[in-house]
Every structure is written in structure tokens, then in C-alpha cells.
Amino acid sequence: MKRSLLILWFGIITIPLFAQIQSPDSFLGYELGTHFSAHQKVVDYFKEIAAKAENVKLQSYGKTYEGRELLFAIVSDPANMERLEQIRTNNIAISNNDKSVKLAKQPVTVWLSYNVHGNEANSTETAMKVLYTLAEAKDEQTKAWLKNTVVIIDPCLNPDGRERYVNYFNSVVGTVPNPDPAAREHYEPWPGGRSNHYYFDLNRDWAWQTQIESEQRLKQYHQWLPQVHVDFHEQGYNEPYYFAPAAEPIHQAVTPWQREFQVIVGKNNAKYFDEKGWQYFTKERFDLLYPSYGDTYPLYNGAIGMTYEQGGIRAGLAIVTADGDTLTLKDRISHHFTTSMSTIEVASAHAEKLVTEFRKFFEQSLTPATAYKSYVIKAQNISRLRKLAALLQKNKISYAFGSEKGDRTLTGYNYETQKTEAFKIERNDMIINVAQKHGVLANILFEPQTFVTDSNTYDITAWALPYAYGLNAYGLKDAFSGTYNFIEDAKKAPLTVAKPYAWVLPWGSIEDAKTLMLLQQNNIKVRMAEQAFTIGGVNYKAGTLLVYRAENEKKIQKFQSLITQLLNENNVSFQVLSSGYVEKGKDFGSSSYRLLMQPKVAVLSGQETSTQSLGEIWHFFEQELNYPISILNVATAANLDINKINTLIVPDGYYADKLAEQLAPWVSAGGKLILLEDAIAAFVGKKPFQIKRKDEPKSDAAKDNTQSYSSRDHDDFSNSIPGAIYKVYLDQTHPLSYGIGKYYYTLKTDANIYETLENGYNIGLLKPDSYVAGVAGAKVKAKIASGMLYGDQEIGKGKVLYISTGLIFRQFWEGGKQMLVNGVFLR
Numbered sequence: 001m002k003r004s005l006l007i008l009w010f011g012i013i014t015i016p017l018f019a020q021i022q023s024p025d026s027f028l029g030y031e032l033g034t035h036f037s038a039h040q041k042v043v044d045y046f047k048e049i050a051a052k053a054e055n056v057k058l059q060s061y062g063k064t065y066e067g068r069e070l071l072f073a074i075v076s077d078p079a080n081m082e083r084l085e086q087i088r089t090n091n092i093a094i095s096n097n098d099k100s101v102k103l104a105k106q107p108v109t110v111w112l113s114y115n116v117h118g119n120e121a122n123s124t125e126t127a128m129k130v131l132y133t134l135a136e137a138k139d140e141q142t143k144a145w146l147k148n149t150v151v152i153i154d155p156c157l158n159p160d161g162r163e164r165y166v167n168y169f170n171s172v173v174g175t176v177p178n179p180d181p182a183a184r185e186h187y188e189p190w191p192g193g194r195s196n197h198y199y200f201d202l203n204r205d206w207a208w209q210t211q212i213e214s215e216q217r218l219k220q221y222h223q224w225l226p227q228v229h230v231d232f233h234e235q236g237y238n239e240p241y242y243f244a245p246a247a248e249p250i251h252q253a254v255t256p257w258q259r260e261f262q263v264i265v266g267k268n269n270a271k272y273f274d275e276k277g278w279q280y281f282t283k284e285r286f287d288l289l290y291p292s293y294g295d296t297y298p299l300y301n302g303a304i305g306m307t308y309e310q311g312g313i314r315a316g317l318a319i320v321t322a323d324g325d326t327l328t329l330k331d332r333i334s335h336h337f338t339t340s341m342s343t344i345e346v347a348s349a350h351a352e353k354l355v356t357e358f359r360k361f362f363e364q365s366l367t368p369a370t371a372y373k374s375y376v377i378k379a380q381n382i383s384r385l386r387k388l389a390a391l392l393q394k395n396k397i398s399y400a401f402g403s404e405k406g407d408r409t410l411t412g413y414n415y416e417t418q419k420t421e422a423f424k425i426e427r428n429d430m431i432i433n434v435a436q437k438h439g440v441l442a443n444i445l446f447e448p449q450t451f452v453t454d455s456n457t458y459d460i461t462a463w464a465l466p467y468a469y470g471l472n473a474y475g476l477k478d479a480f481s482g483t484y485n486f487i488e489d490a491k492k493a494p495l496t497v498a499k500p501y502a503w504v505l506p507w508g509s510i511e512d513a514k515t516l517m518l519l520q521q522n523n524i525k526v527r528m529a530e531q532a533f534t535i536g537g538v539n540y541k542a543g544t545l546l547v548y549r550a551e552n553e554k555k556i557q558k559f560q561s562l563i564t565q566l567l568n569e570n571n572v573s574f575q576v577l578s579s580g581y582v583e584k585g586k587d588f589g590s591s592s593y594r595l596l597m598q599p600k601v602a603v604l605s606g607q608e609t610s611t612q613s614l615g616e617i618w619h620f621f622e623q624e625l626n627y628p629i630s631i632l633n634v635a636t637a638a639n640l641d642i643n644k645i646n647t648l649i650v651p652d653g654y655y656a657d658k659l660a661e662q663l664a665p666w667v668s669a670g671g672k673l674i675l676l677e678d679a680i681a682a683f684v685g686k687k688p689f690q691i692k693r694k695d696e697p698k699s700d701a702a703k704d705n706t707q708s709y710s711s712r713d714h715d716d717f718s719n720s721i722p723g724a725i726y727k728v729y730l731d732q733t734h735p736l737s738y739g740i741g742k743y744y745y746t747l748k749t750d751a752n753i754y755e756t757l758e759n760g761y762n763i764g765l766l767k768p769d770s771y772v773a774g775v776a777g778a779k780v781k782a783k784i785a786s787g788m789l790y791g792d793q794e795i796g797k798g799k800v801l802y803i804s805t806g807l808i809f810r811q812f813w814e815g816g817k818q819m820l821v822n823g824v825f826l827r
Contacts, residue, residue: 020052021136024128032125033330034317036166039159043069045128046155053135054078055146062216065197068159070216075134075153077146080107087150088224094355095225095302095362095437103359108351109226110344111152111303113294114336116203118161119193120234121169122312122329126336127155133341145348152226157213158195158202165193169316177317179326181237186314191611198623199615200811203231204290204459206297207445208812209394210619222396227354228304228347231294232336234312238322240279241335242286242309243269246295248454250288253440254299255364257357261304261350268346272338289452290459291444292810300441302361304354306343310335365439372475373435375446376412377466379428381739382487383509384469384814389430389487391465391812397442400482402427412474415448415466416743418772423474431482448475449773460723460747462774463812467725467745470815490573497576500549502588503563504575507543508739510624513821515572516545517627520598524563525552527593528735528826533585535577543738543826546593548580599647599672599824602630604637613651613676616808620817638662642669647824652677652806660686668796674823676803678752688795691802692755694787717777723749724774728764728789735826736763736790736801739818745772746789746805747813751780753787754804764790790819792827801827 024032027045050058055078060071080087090101091109112130114123131153137143156162165188173185180186196202196211205214235242244262266282273280286307288296298305310332311321318328347354379385379401392399408425425431434443444450445465452461466473506512507528519526529544553559567574580588603617614631621629630645637659640648648663648671660683667673668688675683683689728744730737737744744764756762768785791802801823807816 021132022048022052023132024125032129033328033333036121036169036317036329037125037128038166039068039124039156039163042124042128042155043071046071046073046131049073049131049135055081055137056131056135057081057084059220061220062212064158064160064213066160066163068163070157070159070213072152072154072220073131074150075131075146076107076150077143080146080150084150091225092223094359097359097362097366097437103355104352106355107148107150108228108347108354109150109152109224110228110230110347111154111221111224111226111298112230112232112340112343113154113157114232115155115162116157116231116294117194117201117233118158118163118196119165119188120313121162121165121193122234122310122332123232123336124156124162125329126232126333126340127153129333129337130340131155133337134344141345145344147348148351149344149348151344152224154217157217160197161193161195161202163193164191168193173317179318179320181314181319185316186319188314190607190609191614195611195615198619199611200619201612203233203294204292204810206294207292207395207441208391208810210811215394218394225301226298226303227358228343229294229298229306230340230343231305231307232340233307233309234315234332235309236313237311237315237319237327239309239311240281241273241311241339242281242284242307243339244306244308245282246286246288246307247284247456248287249452249457251291251296251300251444252451253444254288255357255361257360258299258304261354261357262306264350265304265306265343265346269339269342272342273335276338278335285458287454287457289450289457289461291441291463293459297441300444301438302358302440308336308339361440362437365437366435368434368439368443370434370443370447372413372443372447372477373433373479374476374481375432375434375442375466375473376410376423376425376476376480377430377432377469377471377473379426379430379487380471380741381508382428382490383511384471385428385430386487387814388465388469388471392432392442395438395441395445397432397438397445398436399430399432401430401484401487402482404483410474410476410480412476413448415464415473415475418448421474427484428487429482431480433479433481435479446473446475452775457722457775460749460774462723462725462747462772464725464773467772468747468813468815470740470745470818497578500560500576500578501580502549502577503547503567504540504577505545505547506573507541507545507826508818510817510821512545512739513825514625515567515570516596516825517625518566518570519547519563520596522562522566523556524559526596528596529585530592530594530735531585531733533582535579535582537583538575541738542733543735543822546588548588596825597646600645601627601647601649601824602632602640602645603649603651604634605631605651606634608634608653608655610652610677612810613653613806616806616811617649617651619811620808620820624817625821634659640666640671642666642671646670647672647674649674649824650676650679653679655679655682657682657686659683660689664688664795667798667800670797672798672827673800674803675800677806678750680752680754680802680804683800689800690757690760690793691791694753694755694783696783697785717775718779719751720775720777721748721751721780722775723747724776725772726766726770726784727772728770729767731761731763734761734763734792736792736819736822738822738826740815740822744819745815747809748776748784748805751783752804753784753789754791754802756788757791757793760791760793762788762791764788799827
């Protein structure tokens, strides 16, 4: 009797323990794939599973700009979970070339990233199914996989974008989803759900980490450094499924093993797809070059990085494809679930090899077989050098400054002249020796010219950081290491003038722009030197800011105390002068010292506007400058009040011709119009705007009509410019160039170029030697061999700045930020 009661008692306990792990269907209250789940429901489900399953641990790693929680689950065998921290630290020790770690006992780490693009929304639903299957682990096969595999599941890398999409779709879908592609539910309103809060594409932000989601996630990623990473996406709904191996171009740094394992995974995925008769493709379209993707960034950090793409964008819950089939959300979940589990399976089967090759990757990083063994970045702009150092820190790339032997002379490839030349190492020059743990990534970020095997690439083909940051650099064929781990600050001159005539402040950085903003916000009048001058034996460049005591004391009581307090509290470098008489240049009473107007800035938005371009401006002003900016709909452009908005930025986009007519009176009344990229097109040929496109050069060669049918889907290389770096010759006397120098390096992503202005200022010109790096076809090179990229036209009391390239491309193109603040605050 007691024995029977005991059996019954154990039965009562055992059954509820298994029942406590709820399936997604049970927890959500609807069958997975019949409804898009809100982000908070997904978070709650992950927390529910982590609370009930002994083989799951949850890690919350931050919040989005809109306050949504970012988290991932870690799943493995219960025995592994008990020593999880040891597994993690062993992983890092292996990457640090610690030979004491026994590889045979180290599980492989597989990191699965879902839903980086918000409207590619099925993968978050898939993540719940994967978590449940692994947490339940009811079959022996799954249990076996988890014995030597640690799986990290991030259900949604972009909650803000996904919620934007899900909220829209759930608000318009009917009781029964409409599979007609023309139905309303298949058309998101602008700006769509692909990007994050600031309209950034998070899948292109891995290396740059300009967005809070990326920065927080990468901190966790570097705490683990997995051996396998998969980034789950969706493509057009008429496409089948894509998985590795990837297409060319593949960067030379990708190792033979990384290529081989992509094939191994691909064949395993194909096995399951073949069984179901599901269509798929490999080795097409999705390459491995640009370093800031969810597949390339892990590859350059020792992992097997892969992208999986399910057909499904715009598909909603169901859609009829071009083939006449109906693609459902359930189908899409099944496909992503299959590749998720297949990847875990094949990683488990090759666990020891994966860990061994992981160690080998970092061992080889210490003896790099690269063209340049070290890089020297000149300290010509300390502000941008500090920002470069911060970026390297985020990516765990080591660097140092200067040499203990003083001004050493070395020889290296000069990025500016593109020749091998002698140069001197100075105290604050940054030195990166690529013989280091993350040397592969360091070399890829700094190499002056990336070798590209195929022009049919998915993204930009040039990104060398010295050009992006507007800092000259040298590539050295020999290893060289710096001495100091900090930048030596310039010594401040003591305040010795009892009754100053003027305070003099530098101009050449974002920090200087913030100083100007601070002073103007405190109603302090600030002037700008339009020409260089010399006083007290010190040379001051054009663009230098000046604050005159006398004109400010008229309106501000205790002005001297106020400005001293503001400058000191904000650690601003400044000089104090006792006289307005200069040794060289013009005295301070000259009209060359123009009073700067405080800008009241707005930016246009709406259906015609590029979300990426708008997002770059919005993020820059809010997050970096901390300066107020009004976001206006294009429809309100005709009603601008010059007293409320005196500076208008028109982002890249495709605008109606009437925009030029609407804005002309506002410009004439004193407005400053800044046109970016294709926004210029709406103003070409519209009076009073003088901008004209430059005609393509005529060619005497006969047109080649011999293209083969098999090459129809391949880009015409001669007309291709997916992203190349060009050197722009600047008018150094114009305010737009202050703090930049003789040249500005721009990322050119189109073949647009303009005639020089007849009655205006031609600030930035391309010349026959302007091409620097990246893919640019012969026809494109010929077309943009000469012409204007940046111009300035005065119209009535106002002005228009024509800026035909993206100045702050993806927010990592630091050099362009200076030109943007010049245009907003100085011109």
C-alpha cells in the first residue's frame, strides 16, 4: 500500500514538471504562425521558459531607443549549464591562445540571431519554436546535440522596427488574411519596419556600432566569441530559401576552413529541404566582403558566419506568389526552424573540429600574412583620432601612440599620395600592429584597397577607416608597435589677461561645434574668422571662432565670469587676447570676422525621403550634437516661417519638381537650404537654382551588344559603383572646408556629378586623379572624372548648399560630419 502511494506521489510530481514548459501555442493563446506576436509577448515567453527549464538561462543585455528589452537565451545540456561560466571563459581563453584549455572538453558555441530587419518578422516567431524544442529536449537526438553544444538564441535584434511592422499589420489584417499581393496588408506605410528607431539598418552596423542596439549586443558577443553565428533574414516573397555557401566576392581573409564549413552546413540544410521538396539556392547574391554584416563580422572574428534568407518580405500571414502557390507564415517558420536545428546538428557533429579551427584562427592572427603588418594614423585631428580609438575599443582592437625613441623616421604607403614615402612618428600618432588577437578585423578595416573578386557585390566595396575619418595614414610592411596608451593633451595657456579684448576658440571638430552651440544658447555673440591671422606669434586658421568682450557686455551682465565658467566647465581649449590688432591678416574690426547666426534647423521627412538619409541626420543631431531639430513633413515645405526655421536640410530622396518652387521664396527671404544627394534632382533646371547635371562624355566606340543570355542577371561592371572612395579637391577658403583641409574623401555610391556653378562657389571638385579605392566601372570613372560635387549658391538674402554625396554615411563616415556642421553653423 505504501509502495503504491509512493509510486503515485512520484508520478504526481514528475508529470507537472514536464508540463510546466509551455509550448509557444499554449503560452501565446494562438497557434504559432497564425498571428504576429508582440515583442513583449516574446520577451515574456522567453522569461517563462527560462524560469521553468533547468537547461535555459536568460541574459538581458539592454534596451532599445524606445525602451524595449533586448535579451537572449542560452540553452545546453544541464551538465553544461552548471559550468556555463567556465565554458564561456574557456572560449575567451582559447581566443587568447591559452594552451591550458582542453579542446576535447569544450562545447561549441552556436549563436542564432533573429529579426535584425523588423519587417522580416517570421524569424522571431521561429526563435520561440527553437527555444521550446531545445528546452524540452524530449528526443535523444536533441539531447545528444546539446551535450557538446551551447546555443545562444537572440529572438529579435531590432524590436523597435519589428513592433512598427507588427503593429501596422495586426491593425489592418482581416479576420481571414488576404493572400492577394495587392491587398493593403502587404503594403507598409512609410517608413516601414525594416530599420530601427532612427531608421538605421542594423545589419550594416556590426563593426561601426553607431546604434545602441548594436553596441549593447556586441559587448555580449565579445564576451562569448561563438564558433558559429547565423543571421536569419527574409528576402522578396517570390524568392525561395537561401543558405550558405556564400557567393563571390569573398574576402581573402576568410579561411579555407570557414569556406569548407559553410559547404558542410549547406549540404546538411539541403538534405532536409530535399526531403520536403522545398526550393533553395546557394552561392548566389549574398557575398562575404563588407565587414559590418551579421555574417562577415563573425567571420572576421573567428566564427563561421552565415546568412539565411527566407522568401517572405511583404508576405504577411499568407500571400500568393508569382508561381501561383500560397506562402504562409507557418511555411516560413518551418523553413527557418529547419535550418536552425540543422545548423545545431552539424555544429554538434563537428564540435571538436570547430573549436580546434577557432583556436587556429587566433593563433594565425599573431603571425599575419597581410600586405601591411602595421598601420600609422597621423594625429592631424585629435578629436577624430579619439573617436577612431573609441571605435577600435568597441571592436577589441589594440592600438598605441607614439614611440619612446621620439620622432622616428619610417617608410610606408601614404594613403593620401598612394605612394611609398618616408615619414616621422610623432607623439600622438596612432599605431596599430595587426599581429594581435583581432588583427584580421583590424587589417580589413584599415587596408587601403580591398581586393574584390567580383563586381556583383551586395554592398559598398571601400571603407578604409583613415579615409572615413579624414586622417592621413601609412601602411607599413614591417611590424611596428607604439609606446603609449594615451593621447597627450595639449597644454592650456593660462588666463593672464585682466581685461580681454577677445576669446579665441578653435574650429575643426564636433566638440568645437558643441562649444559654439553652448555659447549661442547662452545668448553669447560668436564671430568667425573668414581668413587666417597671426597674433602674438601664433597662427590661427580660417574658421577660428572669436568672442568679443565689449559687444557681449552690452547685453550680458558679468559676461566675463559667465564665459570663463562655461569654457572651463566644458573643458574647452581657448586663448585670451588683449588686443584686436593682428600681426598678419585683418584686424578684429574687419568685416572678415562675421557674426554667426544661431541656426534653427529642420529636416524634411515623408514618403519621398530616404529613411536612411533622414535617420542619419536625425540621429546625428539628437544623439551626437544634442541639438534641437524639427522634423517636418514634405507637405509643409511651402509654409516655412523664416522666423522659426532658418536652416532646412533636405535628405536624399525623390522629390516632386514643385519642391523647388515652394522653397525658392523662403530661400530668397534668408533661408539656408542644404540639399543632400538625390534631393538635388528636384532643383535641376528650376529657377532660380543654377545647378545642372554634367552630361555623360561622348564615346566614339561602337556599342557592345554581345551580352550573353547567361550573364543577364549580372551587373554591368562598367556602369557599376556600389561604393568607392574618391578624393574631393576643396576650396579651402570656403567655410564648408574649414577644419578639413585640402582634400575630403567621400564615399561615392552613384554616378551623379554636376557642372560648375557660373554664379556661385564650387567648393568640392573631382579631378582625373580623384579615384582612390573600391569598385568603379570604366564608364562611371569616365563620367565622373571631373565636375562638381559640392557647391554654394546665394539667392536673394539666402543660400543653397548642394551636397551630392552622403556626408555621414551610416554614421561611421566621421570626416563628413565636419562638413555638415560647417554647413549648418558657419555658412
